[in-house]
Amino acid sequence: MPELPEVETVCRRLATCLPGLVLDDIEIGDPLVSAQSGDELRAALRGRRVVALRRRGKYVIIELEGVLLVVHLRMTGRLLLAPDAGGRPVRFVARFRPATDLLFYDTRRFGRVWAVPAADENRFFAALGPEPFGAEFTTAYLRGALKGRTAPLKSFLLDQRRVAGVGNIYADEALFRARLHPVLAAGAVGPGEAQRLHDALLETLQLGIDHEGASIESFVDPAGERGAFQEILNVYGRVGEPCRQCGAAVERIELGGRGTHFCPACQPLPRGRRLAAGGRAALARRREAQRLAGVGAQPRPPAAPRAGGGGPS
DNA sequence: AGTGGCTCCTGGCGGC
DNA sequence: TGCCGCCAGGAGCCAC
Secondary structure (H helix, E strand, O other): OOOHHHHHHHHHHHOOOOOOOEEEEEEEOOHHHOOOOHHHHHHHHOOOEEEEEEEEOOEEEEEEOOEEEEEEOOOOEEEEOOOOOOOOOEEEEEEEEOOEEEEEEEOOOOOEEEEEEHHHHHHHOOOOOOOOOOOOOOHHHHHHHHOOOOOEHHHHHHOOOOOOOOOHHHHHHHHHHHOOOOOEEHHHOOHHHHHHHHHHHHHHHHHHHHOOOOOOOOOOOOOOOOOOHHHHOOOOOOOOOEOOOOOOEOEEEEEOOEEEEEOOOOOOOOOOOOEOHHHHHHHHHHHHHHHHHOOOOOOOOOOOOOOOOOOOO
16 A cells, blocks of 8 residues: 555656656546546646656655646555556556656556646645654644544544555554554553654654565556565564564454554553543454454363353453 | 544455 | 455545
C-alpha cells in the first residue's frame, strides 16, 4: 500500500526524468480513474511543461506550468515508465514529448487522478494535515492534535487530517517503535509519550524512504524496482512470529476495520490506562476468537468443564 | 464535532 | 480439481 515513503520514492524516481518534458496527451483507459473526462484533462494539461515533482501526503504531484497533475495510488496504483502495458489494463497514460509515456496501472481501481489549477492547490489539499517532515509537525502540534480524542491511537494516526501520509504499515511500525499500544485512547497519551510517538513517526517514515518503500502487495517504483522496507518490518504482517526485540509472539487485532499488529510485551497496556471504546471492543473480539480457536488451551483437557481460571471478561 | 461502520474493487487464497 | 466466499485496505460518505 503506497504510503508516504512509497509515494516519495515514486516522486524521486519521476523527478529524474519528467521535468522539462512537455505533456502531449492524456488517454483515459478507465473512466473510474477520474471525475474529469479525458477531454477536460487534455484541455487542462496539454502542451504544458513539467516544472517539478512533488508529494503531499500520499499524493503524487506532477507540477506543470500553471497546473498540477495529481495522482493518488490508493491501494494498488502503480505509475510506471514502461514501453508498453504488458497486457495489463492501463487506467490512464500521460504521454510526454519527447517519447516518454507514464502508465498508470491499478488492479483494484481505487486510484484517482486530477488536473488541479495551481491556484487551487491549497483548496484541493485543505483537508490534509501537516507533512510529517514539515516545520508545522512538531511535538507540540502532535500533543494538541491528540488532546481530548477518544479514538484509538492507531485510528488517529490513519486520519489524514491529523498528519498526512501515514498508512496502515507505518502506523503499526511507528507505534511499535514508540512502545505504545494501538488501542490506547489518543487523548490519554502523555507528553513524554507524544514526544516518543513524534520521533518514532519521523524515524519510521525516514527508514521507509531510505529503503525505497515497502513492496508488500504490488508496490514498485516507476522503473519497476521493488523497495526493501518489508524486509525489516517489526510487526506489520508478522502475526504469530517472534518480536525482533523480545521474542514474544506478534499479535493482530482489527481496529476500525484495519488489521493492526503489535508486540504485547514491547507495547504493553498498563492497568488503568484509558482505552478507546473501539480498542476495548477489538481486544474483546480477539479474546473471543482465541477462545473459539482454542488458543492457549492445553491439549484437550479431558472432562473439566470450563474451570474458571483466567476466564472471560 | 468526533467516532465508527459501510462502501468501493478485484486478485489471491483457504476451505470444501 | 474446481468453485465459492472471504479478505486486504485509503478515503469518502453517512448515521449516531
